Amino acid sequence: MPGTQQSTTPTPAAAYTPTDRTVPTRAAHKASYDKELVHSILDEGYVCHLGFVRDGAPVVLPTLYGRVGETLYVHGSTGSRPLRMADQADPGLPVCLTVTHVDALILARSGFHHSINYRSVVVHGTAYQVTDPEEKRLALDALVDHVVPGRSQDSRPANNKEFAATAVLRLDLTEVSAKTRTGGVNDEPEDLTLPHWAGVLPLRKGYEAPIPDGDLAEGVEVPAYIRAM
Amino acid sequence: MPGTQQSTTPTPAAAYTPTDRTVPTRAAHKASYDKELVHSILDEGYVCHLGFVRDGAPVVLPTLYGRVGETLYVHGSTGSRPLRMADQADPGLPVCLTVTHVDALILARSGFHHSINYRSVVVHGTAYQVTDPEEKRLALDALVDHVVPGRSQDSRPANNKEFAATAVLRLDLTEVSAKTRTGGVNDEPEDLTLPHWAGVLPLRKGYEAPIPDGDLAEGVEVPAYIRAM
Numbered sequence: 001m002p003g004t005q006q007s008t009t010p011t012p013a014a015a016y017t018p019t020d021r022t023v024p025t026r027a028a029h030k031a032s033y034d035k036e037l038v039h040s041i042l043d044e045g046y047v048c049h050l051g052f053v054r055d056g057a058p059v060v061l062p063t064l065y066g067r068v069g070e071t072l073y074v075h076g077s078t079g080s081r082p083l084r085m086a087d088q089a090d091p092g093l094p095v096c097l098t099v100t101h102v103d104a105l106i107l108a109r110s111g112f113h114h115s116i117n118y119r120s121v122v123v124h125g126t127a128y129q130v131t132d133p134e135e136k137r138l139a140l141d142a143l144v145d146h147v148v149p150g151r152s153q154d155s156r157p158a159n160n161k162e163f164a165a166t167a168v169l170r171l172d173l174t175e176v177s178a179k180t181r182t183g184g185v186n187d188e189p190e191d192l193t194l195p196h197w198a199g200v201l202p203l204r205k206g207y208e209a210p211i212p213d214g215d216l217a218e219g220v221e222v223p224a225y226i227r228a229m
Numbered sequence: 230m231p232g233t234q235q236s237t238t239p240t241p242a243a244a245y246t247p248t249d250r251t252v253p254t255r256a257a258h259k260a261s262y263d264k265e266l267v268h269s270i271l272d273e274g275y276v277c278h279l280g281f282v283r284d285g286a287p288v289v290l291p292t293l294y295g296r297v298g299e300t301l302y303v304h305g306s307t308g309s310r311p312l313r314m315a316d317q318a319d320p321g322l323p324v325c326l327t328v329t330h331v332d333a334l335i336l337a338r339s340g341f342h343h344s345i346n347y348r349s350v351v352v353h354g355t356a357y358q359v360t361d362p363e364e365k366r367l368a369l370d371a372l373v374d375h376v377v378p379g380r381s382q383d384s385r386p387a388n389n390k391e392f393a394a395t396a397v398l399r400l401d402l403t404e405v406s407a408k409t410r411t412g413g414v415n416d417e418p419e420d421l422t423l424p425h426w427a428g429v430l431p432l433r434k435g436y437e438a439p440i441p442d443g444d445l446a447e448g449v450e451v452p453a454y455i456r457a458m
Binding site: 021024025026046047049050051052053054056057058059060061062064076077079080081084094095096097098100102105107108109110111112114116118120122124140141144147148151152154155156157158159162166184185187191192193194195196197198199200201202203204205206207208210211212213214215216217220221222223226229 | 250253254255275276278279280281282283285286287288289290291293305306308309310313323324325326327329331334336337338339340341343345347349351353369370373376377380381383384385386387388391395413414416420421422423424425426427428429430431432433434435436437439440441442443444445446449450451452455458
């Protein structure tokens with residue numbers, strides 16, 4: 001209402017600020033900096049590809065991740081390479097973390113217009129070892145809950161030995177972009193009469209029926225949060 | 230038979246030679262250099278994560294790939310960043326190309342033993358622009374056939390303009406490793422009586438029914454090689 005005192009709480013920015021690294025050289029219309037879109041892509045996945053530089057050469061490793069607000073966490077053994085490197089690096093380890101979902105194959109009449117529908121997020125930044133024990137516990141829960149929501153409350157938390165053997169890296173979501181391709185076939189008009197089938201082949205998603213471990217304690221049933229997946 | 234003349238054709242090596250970069254610092258028992266395993270993992274996928282170094286920082290981008298024998302090909306617009314960089318780089322662009330399949334979630338009674346079943350391949354090497362037109366045509370066919378076997382023969386090949394607008398990189402399979410996790414839950418013996426469900430949640434694989442393009446030429450049916458997927 002006019003004249004009404006507005007809240008002074010700043011509205012969180014709805015988009016990441018594009019940078020030289022997050023503006024693609026091509027197909028810029030497929031790029032987005034929308035935080036909601038970025039979060040939805042990140043939250044649907046749990047395996048990322050983490051890139052870092054070792055002896056001047058790139059290394060790309062698949063690893064699990066979790067998100068808490070505007071922070072991503074990855075974890076690993078304290079002995080694993082990127083986690084040791086981040087520990088020794090000052091001020092942190094430059095990384096690129098990428099998450100990709102493939103949604104469909106696009107079969108065009110021309111080889112050139114073959115494509116895939118996908119949604120990807122690329123995060124550039126510096127990864128730091130999490131040293132605060134409380135943040136580390138939250139991160140480990142987030143990593144489990146990112147794969148199976150609710151699971152951290154229905155499993156034994158890390159004991160001291162496990163906690164000490166696990167290293168966690170944090171990477172803030174500041175330099176971030178999403179890229180998506182949706183829709184159908186984009187053939188050239190003059191190709192439409194070619195005798196080749198064209199269309200979309202959607203990927204099957206989800207999970208098969210859960211396979212219980214052979215040594216389950218008596219009376220333990222598949223929990224609702226797993227059936228819901 | 231003893232005394233029989235043996236063929237002098239050398240048997241191809243069945244394994245890649247491990248290097249400092251392909252021997253993991255941890256879980257080395259999960260690593261393999263077996264060519265058949267590597268090929269099978271590569272051939273089941275079609276999206277890789279390609280890492281390279283730009284201005285000293287890592288970049289990881291999802292992209293399609295194809296395999297011809299011991300060579301991988303990736304392609305893109307001649308204007309895209311890694312392809313321009315490989316063109317300008319002398320002698321080529323150092324890359325790391327990683328392919329990952331997630332097969333199942335492993336839900337343990339302890340947070341620590343949660344895991345996933347996966348199969349991944351990591352290729353280190355130098356990517357070169359393919360300049361020979363014949364190799365480039367074969368690579369483009371391989372890229373299409375890698376996603377949908379047989380498709381390159383049932384679509385219009387690139388015309389001159391499309392051919393010129395597409396750049397192809399080659400990466401030889403020399404410094405290569407696979408890493409896999411299979412099987413079920415590995416909980417600590419003392420955790421087996423905990424009242425938490427544990428087991429394996431296999432990922433659903435494959436494709437949904439194909440969705441034909443609205444403008445198909447009359448009488449064009451879904452081909453057998455697509456129904457077979």
